[in-house]
Amino acid sequence: MTNGWTKREIRDLTGKVAIVTGGNSGIGYETSLALAENYATVVLAVRNINKGLEAVDKIKKEFPNADIHVMKLDLNELESVREFAEEFRKKFRSLSILINNAGVLMPPRKETKDGFESQFGINYLGHFALTGLLLDLIIKTPDSRVISIGSISAHNIKPEFKEFLGAKKKTNTRKCYAQSKLACMYFAKELQYHFRARNIDSMSIACHPGIAQTYIFGKGSRKLKTRLTRASLKVIGQSAEAAAYPILYAATEYSMRGGEYIGPDGRKGIKGFPTELEILNEQFVENVSNNLWVLSEKLTGVTYKF
Template sequence: MSKGWTKNDIGDLTGKVIIVTGANSGLGYETCLALAEKNASVVLAVRNLNKGLEAIDKIKAIVPHANCHAMQLDLNDLASIREFVHQFKARYTSLSILINNAGIMASSYQQTKDGFESQVGINYLGHFALTGLLLDLLIKTPNSRVVSVGSLIAHKTKPQFHNFKGSKSTKPLKYYGESKLACMMFAKELQYRFRLSNISTKSIASHPGISQTKLFARGSRKLSKKLMRVSLNFVGQRAESGAYPILYAATDPSIRGGEYIGPDGRGGSKGEPTELEILDELYSEHVASNLWKLSETLTGVKYKFKSK
């Protein structure tokens, strides 16, 4: 891994079609901006189409040649995910990189349209379904990748993936941790299944450390928002740098598949993207395989690993 990696190290991405979920703000926006600068064809998968179009205007003000397109995707609803995939396949014949970035944190107890606790449903199950429905396109696109976004909080989370409906009495952060750990386990398990089926698509996990985005303010109560902003400025990094582990996982030629990329600084809250070992310690074949089966049952999306 080269020292001092920045988005300027990304090579030319002409001809690559890339989907970024949660693309209108924070890390997703910064990721799209960097990919557009390198000539990728970027699909901003957004819950609110107007916000997606505003994000494209912002990108085009910086990168006039940007090739960006906004498409509606609500990860809160399996029907919306299916519709997104349907529309995407009608328009594109390849998919080089899928970046499963969208997320919510510590929101008060709610269920998704399909009855999952909302953080687990949006952050994990929605992306599980999305990836499964796009799998054929990923498999047939040479050198394709899937990037999942985890979190530091998941490093200390126990894998208890059994109650995805949730309950009011459980602390919201517990579900956030579980949802992010599930994303990381999924990334490892997906890579394992690609290798087993002799498929060259790569799956990589990443985490952004602590990054200055709207994520924390959205989840917290109004009173703590100011405090949150001050502490974020102190311990966190700018959203642009927070996107580097995602961008590195998505584009660096050294990636083999199965890595976990995060910031190299003290405590992992900021720094340059580096390969981390902790996911190998957290990963359990047994747990990941059970999680996979449960996710297929809950979403109704069965993965078909057919090589080209």
């Protein structure tokens, strides 16, 4: 239990460089705001630079001294991920916090530029590539952390990654979203395993935000828009700010050891204060996770060099 942890408890992050993918909107925005408020240098890694600049303006209105940057990253395209990593490397010498937050839910578009089913490609494979391309910086930065975002939709389901990876196959988009989020959760555990096996002191932690009324629901297919109305989300869910707490807790709390799964402590995990959850350990299948890693390296062309 975390005794009602909120962002007020975030420590001074002076000197820490953080990347938040999708930091212009929703949970990513609230995460970026809180990190900047606590003196981290924050890079908003966004697909739309103008939206990123608007977010910077908003953050600077609240915290004029915020050290905040915008850089282009389109997870829909592996080339863009490579360009981002290269540019980041030119500008920064360390990376303390990588928050792999950006995501899409049941989008109308089906394939990424590289031909992957789009949810699997953007939510998971793009972040797998990004982390691998920045790995040396992460490893050489003391107390660095990689945070992956899961979802309640991935709880109590079986991994069927291979089935959902093929873009050409007829896939159920709702199931595909859940599998893409489960892949992010598996990735977090597998990365932590690699760190620990090599005595690397970087940490990999998974978390989920519960349910929050953000733009992600409005960008989905028409069916999703009518089903999950903004009003009902507001009633059952929590604010984007509160939904960012599990991420912020995982990214900043001293008590983290690596390998945890953090989520809201309320009923069914929909809302509440961040706490450590057992469910990922219970549903984790080690050899499946290992196979996913090998396949992801092959599909993205990014080999992890520890």
